[in-house]
Amino acid sequence: MIMPSIQELIAKFYQSDKEHSEESAQAVVDAFLQQETFLIARFPETKQFFISMESGQQTAIFFSERDTFEKFAVYCKEKGIHVDAVEFSKEKRDLLFAELWRCGFTRIMIDFLPAVLNISLFDVFTPPDYSRQPLHFRPVIAPRMTGKILYLMQQVRSGKATGTLELDVLTELYHSPFYTSANIIRVNGKNALQINGHENADGTKSLLIFSDVKEFMAVEHPSGEKPSIVWYPDIMSVMKQGMQTLVINSGSGASLTLDLELLNAAEQSATGQTEDFELHDTNNITITELENVSQELLQALSAELQNYKEVDSAYLLMMKTDAKLRPSYLLVLEAPDSMKNHFRDIFQSIREYLQGQDFECTTADEKFSLLQLTGKNK
16 A cells, blocks of 8 residues: 655645645655655755744754755745755654754644645644753753844844844853853852953963853863853853953854853843844835646635625735745735734635645735735736
């Protein structure tokens, strides 16, 4: 008996009704977990797994077949992003999931084109519970911080970093614990940390901190110094004692270097004092005609729109933005704002034909006229 491919199972999921959708999704996950080998996208410049932000969550992209990844790589290249793939065997799957969790991932995407399934990482992996251990004994203490640094450095090296993203990392830093290398000394009968910092080749000094034990162990530390926990106030206190820079995760391919001015900005960002910040954000939006759209989708959408007499005209377009890796379908309606109450019904009527592609709907209004939204598109 020939087993259906993962792509066939994903297609079946999008064709299933609400009653059977959970069962169909589980069939995809089961088939994925039973594969002997699979691929995961990597960003070579940081030597870390590639991060796609899907619905605001850090997402890893898996591939059931090599040719599926190749299509993804071509797609990324067209957006100015270079990726490669790492192959894993089924036996190393749980270790991989644990590493993704350590690096701040919360979702995984199975395949990319023509159809995808996006699920929570925690549907296939249960992270260890370190809550009963003292903080300085936990191997993973700040996965969100690790993830935000990795994503920032990926975007920096892709030329796509924004001021808002940088502020997000600084805010997380303000609230996160870190490991550092320190001597434990006695002061007035109490234990205290003596942090000497790292002397650079140019004579300046840097404070090295790490978001978990693995990052800490990636760097050689002076004899006698042990891993100790520091928070933002500790970091600021040490920095004012002659340190020029702070380096986070210096042994990784995605280390982050900050100076005292940026560290001050971390507190301002975390406490909402950002009115004087100048953010240089870009999120270019390009609206184009459809690319390889299925006739089934067009027919289902046309049939659904016949139910709404208030719709004078409708345009189905493709919308590409810097903030999202994949383009979205954009349905522009020449209709009153009250049509917004029916957007979900429209989505449900065509869901099975979207094959996991994002779908957005809007009406032309005073802010964005029909001509501005559609241009010369059909």
